[in-house]
Amino acid sequence: MKIHPVRKLGFALVLVLIAAPVLFPFLWMLASSFKTQVDIISWPPRLLFDPILGNYRKVFQEQNFLKYFVNSSIVGFASVAFSLLLGLPAAYSIARFKQKKLSVLILVARLMPGISFLMPWYIIFSRLKLMDSYAALILSHMLIALPIVVWIMSSYFETIPVEMEESAMVDGATRQRAFLSIILPVSSPGIVTAITLSFIFSWNNFMFSQVLSMERTKTLPIAVYNFVSYAEVDWGAVMAAAVAIMAPAILLTMIFQKYVVKGLTMGAVKG
Amino acid sequence: MRKSGFLEKNLSLLFPLPAVTFVLVMMVFPVLYTLFLSFSNWNLTSGMPLALVGFRSYLRVLREPRFLDALGRTFSFTALALTVETLLGLGLALLLNRKFRGKGFMKLILLLPLVATPVAIGIVWNLFYDPTIGLANYVLSLFGLPRQAWVSGAATVIPSLALVDIWQWTPMITLIVLAGLAGLSPEPYESARVDGATGVQIFFRITLPMIAPTLLTAMILRAIDALKTFDIIYAMTGGGPGYASETLNVMAFKYSFEYFRMGQSSVVLVFLFLLVLTLSALIMRLRRRFEL
Numbered sequence: 164m165k166i167h168p169v170r171k172l173g174f175a176l177v178l179v180l181i182a183a184p185v186l187f188p189f190l191w192m193l194a195s196s197f198k199t200q201v202d203i204i205s206w207p208p209r210l211l212f213d214p215i216l217g218n219y220r221k222v223f224q225e226q227n228f229l230k231y232f233v234n235s236s237i238v239g240f241a242s243v244a245f246s247l248l249l250g251l252p253a254a255y256s257i258a259r260f261k262q263k264k265l266s267v268l269i270l271v272a273r274l275m276p277g278i279s280f281l282m283p284w285y286i287i288f289s290r291l292k293l294m295d296s297y298a299a300l301i302l303s304h305m306l307i308a309l310p311i312v313v314w315i316m317s318s319y320f321e322t323i324p325v326e327m328e329e330s331a332m333v334d335g336a337t338r339q340r341a342f343l344s345i346i347l348p349v350s351s352p353g354i355v356t357a358i359t360l361s362f363i364f365s366w367n368n369f370m371f372s373q374v375l376s377m378e379r380t381k382t383l384p385i386a387v388y389n390f391v392s393y394a395e396v397d398w399g400a401v402m403a404a405a406v407a408i409m410a411p412a413i414l415l416t417m418i419f420q421k422y423v424v425k426g427l428t429m430g431a432v433k434g
Numbered sequence: 435m436r437k438s439g440f441l442e443k444n445l446s447l448l449f450p451l452p453a454v455t456f457v458l459v460m461m462v463f464p465v466l467y468t469l470f471l472s473f474s475n476w477n478l479t480s481g482m483p484l485a486l487v488g489f490r491s492y493l494r495v496l497r498e499p500r501f502l503d504a505l506g507r508t509f510s511f512t513a514l515a516l517t518v519e520t521l522l523g524l525g526l527a528l529l530l531n532r533k534f535r536g537k538g539f540m541k542l543i544l545l546l547p548l549v550a551t552p553v554a555i556g557i558v559w560n561l562f563y564d565p566t567i568g569l570a571n572y573v574l575s576l577f578g579l580p581r582q583a584w585v586s587g588a589a590t591v592i593p594s595l596a597l598v599d600i601w602q603w604t605p606m607i608t609l610i611v612l613a614g615l616a617g618l619s620p621e622p623y624e625s626a627r628v629d630g631a632t633g634v635q636i637f638f639r640i641t642l643p644m645i646a647p648t649l650l651t652a653m654i655l656r657a658i659d660a661l662k663t664f665d666i667i668y669a670m671t672g673g674g675p676g677y678a679s680e681t682l683n684v685m686a687f688k689y690s691f692e693y694f695r696m697g698q699s700s701v702v703l704v705f706l707f708l709l710v711l712t713l714s715a716l717i718m719r720l721r722r723r724f725e726l
């Protein structure tokens with residue numbers, strides 16, 4: 164059955180109408196990051212302009228963005244790594260021993276408003292002299308990453324037939340050995356999903372770092388936010404900063420697209 | 435050898451132990467501590483020791499118009515965003531639920547808002563909404579419509595913020611429903627077509643009932659996240675102008691970290707997590723009922 168060319172064209176138009184509003188803010192942000200302040204505040208808004216690189220230079224040279232980039236990476240990688248260390252065995256146990264109560268506890272951790280832990284943390288971390296420390300930030304970001312890891316991995320482990328570790332155990336391996344050398348290697352797609360998503364959510368987190376970090380451990384979202392609190396907003400530089408902060412998350416999403424879709428939708432669809 | 439035997443025998447206990455300990459220390463204990471503080475009038479800046487005052491902090495907060503306004507605003511923001519996101523998200527999913535070239539690319543486009551840093555998104559939208567140089571007012575002027583104050587006007591701030599939420603999260607509903615639609619069996623559709631059912635009938639009689647559990651779970655998840663919205667509101671308006679966009683989350687944040695009124699902030703937090711817990715309980719019932 165051939166589809167009528169007019170209908171085909173109509174559908175293509177529908178696709179453009181859906182994609183355009185989704186993409187537009189990104190494109191406008193990208194364009195503005197190459198504009199001078201004069202071009203940005205001109206009325207009517209300018210579509211054509213002479214692109215400049217000065218905004219990026221300002222962000223990375225004068226505003227020390229590289230340092231915040233490093234901070235965000237340290238906190239992101241460390242919290243994801245520790246979350247895997249704690250979360251993978253827990254997810255395996257939930258999947259194999261049907262520990263429903265445990266999975267509920269993890270789901271609650273995913274749904275609770277972050278601020279309900281943040282206030283007590285602030286008091287405790289102040290007492291322990293851990294404010295503005297990587298330890299406090301990593302611990303707080305683990306509460307973002309760990310539920311994602313457990314959530315994704317427990318459903319992933321459920322899809323792996325029990326026979327896999329049982330046959331290894333018949334051959335004399337212990338269950339923990341079977342988990343490490345048989346289950347984990349075949350679970351790499353699930354683990355990639357968990358790492359990508361938990362890293363992105365740690366990378367994007369604003370509230371925890373806003374309270375727990377100061378100059379030394381400040382992460383990117385806070386740096387971007389502080390940028391606009393000046394009296395007159397340097398829009399071009401702010402947009403360059405916004406591009407810089409979003410680029411890694413978007414790059415990860417492009418590379419691991421299938422995994423990200425799966426991870427984000429599995430909350431509501433069994434998969 | 436003996437050591438690994440012990441581990442193997444108690445695996446179901448020892449494997450989850452580190453994660454459970456972590457969640458107990460970092461989540462359960464802080465929540466209980468917040469509950470405890472809600473019965474105090476503790477103010478971090480006053481230098482006074484913590485004193486338990488029973489329900490007095492609750493009464494004080496409940497009598498404050500600022501709290502009741504924030505509660506109402508949290509609901510209206512969530513209701514507005516959720517309604518539009520559900521209808522639009524469902525509509526887009528139905529449109530995209532077919533085979534076409536570039537479907538993967540389309541999904542990638544839909545993913546972008548979901549992974550974009552909310553604070554940065556908020557700032558980009560602030561540039562759109564700027565009353566004098568913003569694109570939003572320029573578009574209005576093209577249609578001969580009067581300028582709006584957007585996020586700087588008390589009347590327009592909540593819908594303007596909800597629009598950002600809608601832009602960012604509608605694709606989430608679309609992607610979830612698309613995944614749900616992909617898993618439907620084709621048989622009911624074939625028999626319906628044989629019976630000569632119209633597209634509308636097929637949607638309401640077959641598609642909607644079959645994806646209802648998926649859609650409902652997606653809606654509750656979205657409702658919970660919308661109730662908790664913080665980054666966008668805080669970055670774009672800080673709860674202003676005045677208190678016009680202050681939701682429970684933003685109010686609790688300010689009470690905690692700007693005024694350091696920990697007792698009253700805890701009361702607000704208790705209300706917020708009661709709300710979230712109620713919705714979470716709903717999700718769990720749904721999951722059990724439909725074995726999702």
